[in-house]
Amino acid sequence: MFDTNRRRVLQGAGAMSGLALAGCTGEAPSAEEPTNETEPQPQQTEPTLDVDRVAAEPTDIPDPIDRDEPAEVDVTLRPEEVTAEVEDGVTFTYMTYNGQVPGPFIRVRQGDTLNVTFENPEGNDLPHNVDFHACYGPGGGAEATMTSPGETAHLKFEAQYPGAFIYHCAVPNMDMHISAGMFGMILVEPKEGLPEVDQELYIGQHELYTNKETGAEGHHKFDMESMAAEEPTYVVMNGEAYAMTPDGYGHAAEVETGQTARVFMVTGGPNLTSSFHPIGNVWSDIWAEGALSSDPERNVQTKPVAPGSCAVATMDFPVPGAVKLVDHALSRVARKGCMATVNATGEERPELFDPEPQ
Ligand SMILES: [Cu+2]
Structure with missing residues (x-):
């Protein structure tokens, strides 16, 4: 599934922005620029913190589903590029879904239809998208949600099979984007629900x-x-x-x-x-x-x-x-x-x- 889609994702990325393809050669936004030592270089300033905390709150999970019928569920994912601390005194520019790692916990019931809005903010540097492993369809929605900064895309799919699944960014530099924080979980509850826990x-x-x-x-x-x-x-x-x-x-x-x-x-x-x-x-x-x-x-x-x-x-x-x-x-x-x-x-x-x- 990956290989057949990858070429088309690459083409899509190239058409919208050279940034993702440039990143393939290592010229990612945070990669070192070659310097010309004969000319004075502008002062390098270190990025400032955008958020106090990038760690998802582990108890921030939607309640178990209390429905017997399928529903339409609206989900908004915003790829946000934010600088935050990895630990005290160590900063890193993350790529996230909605400013947190992992991205928001999405909870639906088998048979639900997801209406996904994917909003790539104007201020971002890079194209992003999302591949849901809970989705039958090309790239798990990666092509449908491929967006450059300032663009919004929509995706609709039915969660046909139950389970806990990853969603992640799947642009050409997908390993880099996931490593920078672009992954999360979608739980598709079985129709009968899950055993009760505290x-x-x-x-x-x-x-x-x-x-x-x-x-x-x-x-x-x-x-x-x-x-x-x-x-x-x-x-x-x-x-x-x-x-x-x-x-x-x-x-x-x-x-x-x-x-x-x-x-x-x-x-x-x-x-x-x-x-x-x-x-x-x-x-x-x-x-x-x-x-x-x-x-x-x-x-x-x-x-x-x-x-x-x-x-x-x-x-x-x-x-x-x-x-x-x-x-x-x-x-x-x-x-x-x-x-x-x-x-x-x-x-x-x-x-x-x-x-x-x-
Ligand atoms: Cu991305």
Whole structure:
């Protein structure tokens, strides 16, 4: 599907703007310009912050669907190019859907029709689009939504099959755009709905490839070479290093012991598979690939979530304490920013877990 569409997307991009094609050779907006040392160069100014936070709020998920009939659902996606912090003192110019990474959580029911408005803001530098994996149709809608800055496109499709699916930018430099943050999840609930849980969480993992060392202060520019080599500077959950931990914005969620939580996980990549694991817990049920038509696997420790795929998992919290959600390729956790925590509070249960047995 990709290959047959790619040429046409390339042609479309070329017709609308040379920027995307220029980017193919590495002349992306943040790439280094050659300098002429005999002439004075203009003062290089570092981009200023556009937003305080690019990390999607993990609990910002539409409510479960309470309908027996199909509906038409309006969705507006705006590709927004914003400079924000990856961690304290480190800035990066992200490409996002609606200013957050991952993009807005879209929730529909099998059989619903989506009316998508795709608004590429005037102030952007690049063309963008969206490919929904929940969509039967060329490029998942990528060609229909291909827009240059200042253009708006519309797409209508029926979500015919249930599951949790990624959506992502699919311009010619799609790896760069996804790595800069352009991915999110669309959940197509089965007609019968999902089992009830107490909390739902939205987590997206992806890699940032920059021209500086991990943690080096200042503005990091996008780096094509390290992306081609698949050697990321950061591997993050929800766009920023350790955003959803007590060192960042706080726990991804607070639960009480005895409650259940459902984690919606999407791996944007563009290159690395997440070995998704809850430290001090287990995936009680997990629908690999987000394939909700299948039966879940039970009590799974670590589940690969490939780039361009999702997982839907439930967790139980019989005892209190923080659970760390990680990619079990642990150098990404220890050195590159990849962790989110969920904190369970409640009565100690020494008969189940006793850290200081007498
Ligand atoms: Cu894009």
